Amino acid sequence: MKLKVCGMKYHENIKAVAALKPDYLGFIFYENSPRNFEGEISKLPSTIKKVGVFVDASIDFIVEKVKQYDFKAIQLHGKEPATYCQNLKSLLTGHTEPVEVWKVFSIKDEFDFDRLQPYEGIVDYFLFDTKGKEKGGNGYTFDWSVLKGYPSSTPFILSGGIGLDETKAILSFQKRPESKYLHAIDVNSKFESKPGVKKTENLEKFIKLVISA
Numbered sequence: 035m036k037l038k039v040c041g042m043k044y045h046e047n048i049k050a051v052a053a054l055k056p057d058y059l060g061f062i063f064y065e066n067s068p069r070n071f072e073g074e075i076s077k078l079p080s081t082i083k084k085v086g087v088f089v090d091a092s093i094d095f096i097v098e099k100v101k102q103y104d105f106k107a108i109q110l111h112g113k114e115p116a117t118y119c120q121n122l123k124s125l126l127t128g129h130t131e132p133v134e135v136w137k138v139f140s141i142k143d144e145f146d147f148d149r150l151q152p153y154e155g156i157v158d159y160f161l162f163d164t165k166g167k168e169k170g171g172n173g174y175t176f177d178w179s180v181l182k183g184y185p186s187s188t189p190f191i192l193s194g195g196i197g198l199d200e201t202k203a204i205l206s207f208q209k210r211p212e213s214k215y216l217h218a219i220d221v222n223s224k225f226e227s228k229p230g231v232k233k234t235e236n237l238e239k240f241i242k243l244v245i246s247a
Contacts, residue, residue: 036218037245041069043230045076050234052078054241060085063099068229075103085109093122100126100133107134109161116152123156134158140165141176147185154188159217164194175200184212191217197224198236201243
């Protein structure tokens with residue numbers, strides 16, 4: 035199981051979190067987010083994939099950012115249809131290295147898995163987040179039992195309000211049949227001292243308790 039730390043914003047904090055060797059670091063390009071990223075990203079270890087997070091952005095804008103920051107994955111957090119994902123994927127195919135496309139679906143108490151069907155075979159991963167006021171970073175989890183009997187073979191990423199308090203729940207989830215499709219855990223606001231600043235000591239604990247385990 036891999037780890038993504040999302041909502042990175044500040045130079046020194048990025049370096050400190052990168053030293054913990056997560057698999058992915060996420061950078062948000064959405065002006066309404068307090069974690070909206072601007073500036074340059076320092077060179078990261080080659081084992082860390084940079085993820086660009088977008089909300090209903092133009093495809094041209096995303097391609098521009100992929101070239102600027104050498105993103106290895108794109109996370110789509112808006113209402114992007116499958117045709118949009120297909121067009122984006124086609125344009126990214128010619129990139130120097132493969133670029134993953136992740137599609138986010140927000141969940142509260144229930145979810146219609148038929149919504150995934152148009153995206154099958156197009157996106158690399160689904161990301162399940164908590165439905166809330168903001169586009170991510172709401173700080174609370176959804177009911178993971180909704181994923182029972184997961185009907186797809188597309189791997190997924192679990193997100194939404196995950197912090198140290200969810201350690202036991204994650205370890206328990208890993209014993210469920212659908213966990214064989216669990217690609218990664220995505221963390222953000224529960225590990226922050228303020229938007230965009232991650233508490234590295236808490237992340238280190240989480241890695242030891244959940245990811246390394």
